[in-house]
Amino acid sequence: xxxxxxxxxxxxxxxxxxxxxxxxxxxxxxxxxxxxxxxxxxxxxxxxxxxxxxxxxxxxxxxxxxxxxxxxxxxxxxxxxxxxxxxxxxxxxxxxxxxxxxxxxxxxxxxxxxxxxxx
Numbered sequence: 001x002x003x004x005x006x007x008x009x010x011x012x013x014x015x016x017x018x019x020x021x022x023x024x025x026x027x028x029x030x031x032x033x034x035x036x037x038x039x040x041x042x043x044x045x046x047x048x049x050x051x052x053x054x055x056x057x058x059x060x061x062x063x064x065x066x067x068x069x070x071x072x073x074x075x076x077x078x079x080x081x082x083x084x085x086x087x088x089x090x091x092x093x094x095x096x097x098x099x100x101x102x103x104x105x106x107x108x109x110x111x112x113x114x115x116x117x118x119x
Contacts, residue, residue, distance in 0.1 A: 011051045015061035018044050022068060038076040045069040057103060070096060 021044045028037040048056070048066050056062045070093035077086035094115065101111045 009055070009059065011048075011055045011059045011062050014048055014051065015059060015065045018048055018065040018069070019061070022065070022072075025072070034076060034080055038073070038080060041069055041073050041076065045073060063100060067093065067096060067100075 021040065025037045025040050025044075028034075028040065045066065048062060048069070051062070056066070070089055074086055074089035074093055077083070077089055097115065098111050101114065102108075106114070
């Protein structure tokens with residue numbers, strides 16, 4: 001019997017590459033290259049978000065990478081004193097989390113409770 005290996009979906013391949021880049025960016029941070037790490041993080045995030053949302057939703061690795069990058073972008077923007085960008089990345093982070101929770105069937109009030117907000 002012959003078995004064929006299923007071809008990996010492009011979004012999953014991109015997520016694996018983003019995970020590798022995440023470690024590379026961590027090295028940049030340890031060397032104090034904050035601006036370079038910030039710019040590289042933006043590029044990787046944009047490449048992940050270039051896929052259709054339906055494909056991203058079917059790939060847990062991509063969702064995890066996107067959330068990790070949004071969190072890192074928010075933190076780096078704050079560190080670099082780019083406060084407006086920090087607010088934007090933070091807002092995008094929470095919107096993404098809300099979207100993921102809603103996709104899993106949680107109600108608006110359940111999502112708010114998990115995020116520590118009141119409606």
